[in-house]
Amino acid sequence: MNNALFESLLRLGDNTLVIGHRVSEWCGVAPVLEEDIALANMALDLIGQTQMWLGLAADVEGEGRSADDLAMLRDVWDFRNVLLVEQPNGDFGQTIMRQYLFDQFHLLQLQHLTQSTEDRIAAIAQKAVKEVTYHVDRSRDTVVALGDGTEESNRRMQAALTKLWPYIGEMFAADAIDLEMATAGVIPDPASLRADYDAATRVVFADAVLTPPAGDFAHGGGKTGFRHSEHLGHLLTQMQWLQRAYPGARW
Amino acid sequence: MTVSVAQVWQWLDEVPDPEIPVISVVDLGIVRDVKWDNETLELAVTPTYSGCPATRVIAMDIETALRDHGLSDIRIKTRISPPWTTDWLTESGRAKLEEYGIAPPSPAGGPEKCPQCGSGNLSKISQFGSTPCKAHWRCDDCLEPFDYFKCL
Structure with a gap:
């Protein structure tokens, strides 16, 4: 098994799985019906992409596990998502801010992955990039609408940006696995996406009348699995309980 | 056989x-x-x-x-x-969608006209609709809300 490839696929699939699950937590309780539907649809896209990434990860691993096994039967320390996506929903503004910060990264990442030297990765990216282009349009516009909205909505969006700011850096921090895969042309070096990300987000924050905090301290440990935040364990107890309580249960 | x-x-x-x-x-x-x-x-x-x-x-x-x-x-x-x-939708498919009340996809990024009254005076209600493939729009002349098949 190509371990770096397997790890890279887990990172891709765990990002979409965990944020997809987080977004799905709004289903039925979003502030307005249109947003409820929009969030549920985005969660659906992200979980669909997860099936492809983790399905390929399972193939690459070659030990007979399925995408479902990887999603439902791994524990916290086996997950390889960045810390940003496991952060709690907070209020609606914080959810939308988290979504925009991830979507913008996700779009740049997928645009590069469409050129991957690994054909199966390029094929999944070509499918997903269309969906994520749409996600960014929406999360960006909503960040601007709420940031440049009322005094209260601006206050909440600023609080969300300040809270989530230290989780941005991890998305661009490259480790030995990233560099091995980047050298082989399988994935982009995450650090190489940072300039485009900063350029895009700077415009959006300005339009949204938001001030990015000073400093570039970044939490880490999610994508390497070294140390997740406490929140991921709570998320997994919800997401995985059925397969844990009734192993092998099927519809 | x-x-x-x-x-x-x-x-x-x-x-x-x-x-x-x-x-x-x-x-x-x-x-x-x-x-x-x-x-x-x-x-x-x-x-x-x-x-x-x-x-x-x-x-x-x-x-x-x-x-x-x-x-x-x-x-x-x-x-x-x-x-x-959505380029793979057939011509007959597009016509059937419109007849059913769903505006077919358009490269302009939004519906061309209201599938009920044909007016071009439209506004977007939500980027997402009842299924992943649709968005929600409204005609500002006949006031009917309608689904728009998103261009993908």
């Missing part, structure tokens, strides 16, 4: 999309290939959206329809590349 590929396409054109039953799976452009591999009929189907729950139902509906026509050795493959695009 040998059934021609053309005949199979005709049968598939009678299988409705489970979410939008006025158009067939062929109108939707998701059946990409039909061929015989010895005794086995092999189909390639491309999903619309990655997470669309209709995808599995569609594969089941296709298999059921072909079995009803007497075929039993059927293999349905999911093909994700090249990715599905």
Whole structure:
């Protein structure tokens, strides 16, 4: 098994799985019906992409596990998502801010992955990039609408940006696995996406009348699995309980 | 009994999309290939959206329809590349959508006209609608809300 490839696929699939699950937590309780539907649809896209990434990860691993096994039967320390996506929903503004910060990264990442030297990765990216282009349009516009909205909505969006700011850096921090895969042309070096990300987000924050905090301290440990935040364990107890309580249960 | 590929396409054109039953799976452009591999009929189907729950139902509906026509050795493959695009909707599919009250996709990024009254005076209610493939719009003349089939 190509371990770096397997790890890279887990990172891709765990990002979409965990944020997809987080977004799905709004289903039925979003502030307005249109947003409820929009969030549920985005969660659906992200979980669909997860099936492809983790399905390929399972193939690459070659030990007979399925995408479902990887999603439902791994524990916290086996997950390889960045810390940003496991952060709690907070209020609606914080959810939308988290979504925009991830979507913008996700779009740049997928645009590069469409050129991957690994054909199966390029094929999944070509499918997903269309969906994520749409996600960014929406999360960006909503960040601007709420940031440049009322005094209260601006206050909440600023609080969300300040809270989530230290989780941005991890998305661009490259480790030995990233560099091995980047050298082989399988994935982009995450650090190489940072300039485009900063350029895009700077415009959006300005339009949204938001001030990015000073400093570039970044939490880490999610994508390497070294140390997740406490929140991921709570998320997994919800997401995985059925397969844990009734192993092998099927519809 | 040998059934021609053309005949199979005709049968598939009678299988409705489970979410939008006025158009067939062929109108939707998701059946990409039909061929015989010895005794086995092999189909390639491309999903619309990655997470669309209709995808599995569609594969089941296709298999059921072909079995009803007497075929039993059927293999349905999911093909994700090249990715599905609304450009693959057939002309008749687009016309049927509009007649049903769903504005067909338009490269302009929004519906051309209201499927009820034909007015171009429209506003977007939400980027997402009742299924992953649709957005929600409203006509500002006749005031009817309607679904718009997103351009992908």
